[in-house]
Amino acid sequence: MRAAENPQGSRQPTASDPREAYLALLERITASGARNGTAERDELGDTSAELGRWLRERRLVDPGGERLNPPERAMRTVLLEHGRRLRETAEELGRETEALQDLLSLLTAPRHASREAVEIEYFTDRSLTRRRLEALDSVGTDEFLAMRNGFPDPRVLESSLSADLDMLARGVRMRMLTSQQAVRSQASARYLHALAEAGVEVRVAPTVPLHMNILDRTTVVMGAGPGPQGEGGDVILHSAHVAQGFVKVFLHAWDPAQPHTERQSGRGRAACGLSAQEREVLVLLATGAKDETIARRLACSDRTLRRLLNQIMEKLGASSRFEAGVTAARLGLVS
Template sequence: MDVRARAQELYRFALDNAAWNPQTLTENRGWSGTELADALRLLGELGLLVPSSDHRNGWTALAPDTALRKLLLDEEQHTDALLSAVRQTRSALAQVLADFQPVHARELASVQMEVVSGMANVSAILEDASRRAEEEVLSLHPGRPLPAGMVEAGLERDRLVLGRGVRMRTIHLRSAASVPHMTAYLRRLNGAGAQVRTAHTLPMRLIVVDRSLAIVPASHTADGEIAAIVLRGETLAGVFREIFQHSWESAAVLTESATESPEGDWRPTGRHRELVRMLGGGLTDEAMARKLGVSERTVRRLVSELTERLGTASRFQAGVCAVRLGWLDD
């Protein structure tokens, strides 16, 4: 006999005798305690037997229609409880959206990204950032040093920023700091009140202004023009500020030895000096080669050495920088 058949027999027995005795039933039917428990559980799940204190056996048998109505009522109450919980959850979600969505939206709106291309446009962004600075300006400068003309323009901009009481911390490559026009620039910048450090390596070119603006390089455009990414928002600017701080802690404070080139205070002599004079006169490689009695290939190598030492990008800039350094005064 399976559990359903035993449940039917138990139900008939309970309807006939409300004071039925479980022990008598199991003895008469030959059921084990487990078999009786399984039949009771099934009848209880169907609502045909319900717990009761009116009888010693602890159960009361209900008519099937009564049991069905009770099951439906229990389900309705359970459903009502679920619906009430859903309504409470919906209300809580609505409150969360009302209270915190504007905060999230403002945070997203505060993060803005702009790609700027072209030397003039990048310079304009840097100029605008320097004028807006109120608290601090942080910068990393890896790679080759900027041309002397750009460095001079940058120094004037930096002096104006420092003059407004803005703190300035900057890190340059040690190798770049030994280039003559960069040496002079960093010493003057340090003298104007900026904190200057040097490092053997730096992760990226970077400018952070007032914890809310970061400027980083972008890939060159299809036309080969330089480009920069301007990021506005405390979240992203904070990330780049941490990058700067990590580099700052491992960088060395600017000293006279830090900006001194390995060869000391180098000045052009011999062929280099004559080459500087000829560059100032605008001579071609062929003309300079004839005057020096060397090949044009040697002239190009000597010019390359000069521009490398001066940190300039062209021969014209090398000539301008040489004049500024007084190399042609005597």
């Protein structure tokens, strides 16, 4: 009886040949002449789990698993699904590509976005600045660069010398650049000579642009106030990047400067010992006046003038009148 009711075959579809099983199912359902939903559900319900999975993967059954799809409909469904997935994938790739381009632009762009927060200290009282510097100098480990366009009074210099020598004893390399004007006083000359004797590299330049300390190339101390040495507004900058910029300023002035010598100190001390008459002679020499004109101006003899010139050259450590004039100009004795 079962065979008579099912003349198209005597065996249930299996997954051993899923294509043959699908075609057999499709033929039986099509041969009935009408799509009987109940009979179709029953046919599909009798299939094995493996065959059912094969049919669903190829969209040969509807999502509910109750109706069998012809190959044409299954193909259209697969193509539509793949088209949707391709569009979604393209959109995702577009977003990922845009993200990668943004990252590349950040990598290749100037790093202005990578800003560093710089700690700044500001003092209007230089005595407070000096106390802060003592604390900073005590932790210095590598290098100390100093630029001076002037020096404080002898008492402060004596205290500074002690701190500088302590830093030097800890192995800190020290370099000091000072202006020619700054070495004129006896106190500054003694201070620089003591530093040089202890092993500090000291150089002298006609002028220096800043009154500044740089510690370990990470901390910069500058006199930024209205005073001759920047008094009234001392700034301390804690930043290695900022310090590197000021190191370049220091080295630019350091390289052409001349090493400090005792003779330079002697010039500074001697300049302070020039008499008013000797200074007047220097001023007249700077104007290009001849000996006869200078002698008439001073109301002295040629012999007295020659003696004055010899005294001036000896005090300035100069070997000629020309060198005496150059030294006097460097020391600020003539304008």
